[in-house]
Amino acid sequence: MSWQLGAFAILALGLAAGFVWYERSRPDARIVALVATLAAFAALGRIAFAALPNVKPTTDIVLISGYALGPAPGFVVGAVAGLTSNFFFGQGPWTPWQMAAWGVSGLIGAGLGAVTGRRLGRGPLAAVCTAVGFGFTAFQDLGDWVTYSDHSLAQLGVYVGKGLVFDAIHAGGCLMFALAFGPALARSVARFAERLQVSWRAPGQIVAPLVALGLIGWALLPAAGVARAAGDPAGYLLAAQNPDGGYGPAPGQPSSQLYSGWAALGLEADGHSPQTVVRDGHSLLGYIGSGAAAASDPGSLERTILVAAAAGADPTRFGGRNLVAALQADVGRDGSVSEQTNLTSFAVLALRAAGIAPPANMLSWLAHQQDADGGFNFATAGAASDVDDTGAALEALADDPAAAAVRQRAVGFLERQQNADGGFPASAGSASNAQSTAWAVQGLLAAGVSGGPVTRALSYLRSLIAPDGHVRYSRGEDQTPVWVTAEAAMALAEKPLPLAPPRPAGQLAAPPPRRHAAARRRRPSPHRARPHARRLAVRFVPSALSQRLAGELGVLDALALAPVGMG
16 A cells, blocks of 8 residues: 555645645636536546547646646646546546546646746647656556556566557547647637636645545545456446347347356356346346246356356246256266366356255266366366366365365466466466456365465456456457456456355345445355455545535536536
8 A cells, every 4th residue: 555655645735735726715616617627528538538548638638727727726627537537437546546647747737838938839739748648648557567566677667568559549649639629728728717817826734635635535445455457347347238138249249148147247246136237128137037948058057057046046947947957957977067077067066056066976077087287178187288177177176075185286287377477378388368367266266275376366357457447358469358357357356156146135235336355255165264355344434624625526526517418
């Protein structure tokens, strides 16, 4: 947390200065509305261009606001724009870094205005906007390094290096927007401000505002040590739902039972029941149930049972069909399903989710498919082991007391496959990817492993979260975002399969809808105590000053958003 204090200090001092400007100058209400409108304009500009990664007019709007109005209003425009736009993109440990960086952009604009007498031409103004745009994204790279790495210089180089392309794209967008509207916006804001005789006074006593703003900042990060990376995978999945209630491989693509099933499991791990995930009157669970009758292959049956059981539905009467009986019919005399490790592992998990103890010969058959290196492969023993199937087998064998030695060897195999970036590859020696890493995390957690390899793997997964919340497949590849995000969501929630169903009535209430990783609980195992970190829930009681700040910010937002129909 100490690494976060730099962003908090910049943010708190800047907002406190803005607060003092407001308290001591008591500017005309129209100027307050202008500052609020510019902040809303900057936030809405970011939202409007969400489909174009890193191409946003926000940095230009903030810089020009400071250029025309001065340092305190410029900082407030930037900080408020970062905060309010993240109600759309998702709040988290990245928020204070964005607020601070945009606030400083407003200060740079104010300094530029003071030095040049606000007589800068289109080209020079665009050049400054370009440089500040690049600096803004570079500052975010620093924030990611502070929040999600081991703080080594090597890791800093990695974060900065992998962000250079995105930084350049943002700088190019700033150049384009500044050339298009920079001078016109600067003249308009300056003329309006001059007519109202705006002045800014140096801050005096800022202790009380600083304390209040510090509390607000800490409220944004109640669990920064385990916070999610930029964006929210669950939020992305909720937004990607199709009007028929189902999901495709990517938003807007036709729904299928495959992607809908995995999306349901990812959301269930995050606490969202597919019964309540609804679009245009169609629920996710309803969509999956409508396809239950057509599920014929064991994989579809297993996935649907896992979804139904986690939602609290009865898989023996789901979608007008007894899915459990259909799956049991696929189990061979030797206990396997189609002589495949993969299908047998998920059959064990599905039966356990349905409250049925897997047959002893099924567990025995699965344990005997372990390869010589300790891993498992898709088919039977003797082929090349892979991370995904080893993770699934570990989940399936987690409750088998006779498989302790098998689990230990499988854990050793996974730990040997972990790459230097913390992720796991699909096969030995290849690059890390999100789905293999997710299955490795699931298997390690099911086997009772915590700390070291799990922590590094989760950090790798968080590093793949895009601004809109979806999880990229790897550092250099982005594919089937719904599927990848759903599988990663289960690992990020630290909940191995099978997922626990909702608590019956009379038990403790589930956590509130807005969940943090620190509030999640795992399903207990009847055969072992799975180690996990002690979690703390933090509740803030607002002071009178913080309530006043929040109320005045609410008025500013209402003034700003009313003209565009969002108030």
